[in-house]
Amino acid sequence: MLITTHRDIGAAIRERRKLLGLDQAELASRVGVSRQWLIQVENGKAGAGIGLLLRLLNALDLKFTLDTGKATTSETTLSQHDPSAVLDRVRKGGKPS
Template sequence: MLINTPHDLGSAIRERRKALGLDQVELAAQVGASRRWLIQVENGSSGASLRLLLRTLNALGMRLSVGAESLTQQSSEQPLSTPDLDAVIARARRMAPPK
């Protein structure tokens, strides 16, 4: 599954949780979060803690992978750039609807 938005990630987490037969309370307890937090993540809230998201993916046996869209777009002489995760998270937070 290609993840482009917080909603995509939330949907993937919800589908996997259900496939494993876990309810929200059980999964939240496994990752050290509240059920309310998990509900927000599954609904696509972009303000979720990256640390807890990664723990949630781990508890579900899921892995997060980052890669370039097309290696042919970059010159073979230029090294691949590493995305600034802080900038990505800050941009996602700015796009989040007000609470």
């Protein structure tokens, strides 16, 4: 999933939490934050502390990666940017690319 806004981060977190079968209270407890804070993050509220956000991503076993957006090899294919292909790879235990 390409993340370009704080709302995208919130949507990705909500999606992953649900995929893992966690409710907001359980995830908030694991991360050490309030359920209200998690609700705000999932709703895309700007200003969430980066340290807490990184702890949240870690609790969901999500990795935060930055890249230049430029293809670095000729091996980059359209399927790497196809959301369905990315989800299929993640569901099979692979990296989202």
